[in-house]
Amino acid sequence: MPPELRFHVPQSNRRPFGSHRFDAWSPKAARRVTLFGQRSLRAWVAIEADSTISHFCERPLVVESSKPTRVIDFWVQRTSSEEELWILLRTTECSTDEPVVSSAFQQWSQTQGFTPRLLPPEEPAMTDEQFQNWGTVLRYLAANRKLLTEDLINGVQQACDAGVGLGALEHRFQHHDPILVRTALFHLLHRGAVRTTEFTSTLIHPSMRFELA
16 A cells, blocks of 8 residues: 555544445555445445546544534545545534534644535535446446456547547457456546546446546
């Protein structure tokens, strides 16, 4: 793990009462992650989908000074080196004037160079189609990442230069396993090298077009 990262592994793996547990492999963290509840799952998918976020850690801190004790949901580091602490607000926390974290923690965050972000239930924003599409991308990367070659990745990237439909891309590389062609495309999409404007409104289909970012 790169030494410059402030957080590598979660500080709390205690499952909140009544929440569902999700286990997944994270391309950005290069390890398995455990997430509790749909809010955390959707926030993680949004983190993976955001190419301006280079690193993250789930549940990196436990704020003992807050009453009751509060777990920070995510630490994220952006490609600009800015660091944020994400707190996924519960519905009850949105309708109260009581501070979610203590003033001492807020002051500590500022001295450490963190930007605390209190995210209401509708944030980070992600449509159902976008959530499902990125779920597909992440499953492909988890299952097939070790089978990719640089030659295939570079070839798929070149094919996206003028824009290409998914079905046409697979036909162009018909001498390759179509699953690996899709995985190479999704690898490029995940790292922000290619893009599509359709992910937010349409589920993945053969005519979906991809182009260089």
